[in-house]
Amino acid sequence: MDTGAAIAGLGITDVGKVYGRSARSFAAEAVRLAADDAGLGLADLDGLLVSAGITGGIGIDLAQDLGLTDLRLLTQMNAFGATAGAMVAHAAMAVMSGTASAVACVFADAPLRPGTSAGAAYGGRGGSAGEWHGLQGYAAAAGMRSVNAMYAMAARRHMETYGTTSEQFGAVAVGQRAWAAGNPRAQMREPITLEDHQASRWVAEPLHLLDCCLVSNGGVAVIVTSAERAAGLARPPAHVWGWGQGHPGQRMTRGSAFGLRTGAVTSGASAFKMAGITAADVDVCEIYDCYTYTVVITLEDYGFCAKGEGGAFAASGALGPGGSLPTNTGGGQLSGFYMWGFTPLAEAVIQARGEGGERQADRHDVVLASGNGGILAHHATLILSPHVKGS
Amino acid sequence: MHSGPVRRDDRSAGFFDGAARGELMLRRCPSCSAWYGPDARGCPDCPGTEPGWAASAGTGTLVSWVVAHGRPGPDGATPEPDVAGLVELAEGPWMTAAVEAPAAELRAGLPLRARFERPSEGEPYPVFVGS
Known part of the structure; x- marks a missing residue:
């Protein structure tokens, strides 16, 4: 009986302000850690999917760095923050179709440099020599100087339409920081209050500093194989029950739902249907939290x-x-670390395995991991479980 | 706006030529007459067409906005924040533009009209104010 695919290994390098290493170095280490975690050797891998972050520091030549030979699947993927979910889905389909039998999916990036701010590392539009070029330059001169500002525009629309408040955003930040206290890998573990959130500086109003994710150096990888094979490997499998994507392609014109509705509508419905569940069945949520x-x-x-x-x-x-709905139990990208969609994915695997330690959710039969990319333009969803699908 | 001069590039020449005349220029499909924002690259409904420039009435409403707070300068003074608005023009397209209005008056649906700033250096550009 075909019981689908499972995540059999997870590798996380040192993450955060880890200097003096390249994205390639982080990526290779993450794959080695993930294979080792699964109880596999690198020679057991016959597939590799690569996702580079903002610096574009890794590509399919990672296979050579690792000495991988005779791969049956090798490609680079990019749907920005939605890439991790898309990669696991692609790997699962490869495994289920017989294209490959053990596929490593890896993300690594190293944008941080000693002495530079996270914002500078992530390339806010500074306007070289104080000049601004073209229509993008005009928008930047008007105040749209970073991705932060574009999310601020979306957030403000939500606030205007539904009455959402900055204090409600703050509740997300405070809750995730409380979760981060239980995550030894989290970059920010000191508790914060709603007052701290409100007093933190404006990054782009209505977004405070504590509304915004971290920037991190590091790498994360997972190994996807068949559920049947995963059952015989070293660690408890995280079975992949369902996946979905959503790319709304909203036009910026009258009637647009920009800021009000995302690809999660389509992506979530697809993933829930494939998994045979509804939202009410989800025990733990790992939600992509750029903000x-x-x-x-x-x-x-x-x-x-x-x-x-x-x-x-x-x-x-x-x-x-x-x-009632444990969400971003490792602190997420706001307080844990920022590895794009591999932050929620990694924590979803940890929770599904029941290896969250003091932050482990009591119930973890169904764990959701989301990814979001662009300015709410791309979305991916995964449903993971410690149980074989259909059992 | 408190930043340096805005310079034209090939794709924005028609927009800034219009601003110099006091006209807010949008893109318009020559085939189906659909309006698009000034940075549109083509009409998805009419492949192969090159959208031209057409003058907007220059009126619209505020959809959303961002307040960009500056950092303190060498003299310790923090500049007045810039407001970037997402403006829905009467013709339908949205565009990102400079907005000048008291912070307390900003709200979705605020009626706006474009006026044109002519700085001593760089291109003239639209600023939306309450109408």
């Missing part, structure tokens, strides 16, 4: 609360430790 606002709108679009009520849902305490 607190992204968590709010994504939870709405998945149907964990009604449209427009994501802010109130967060403010109710539902997402933090002890809440």
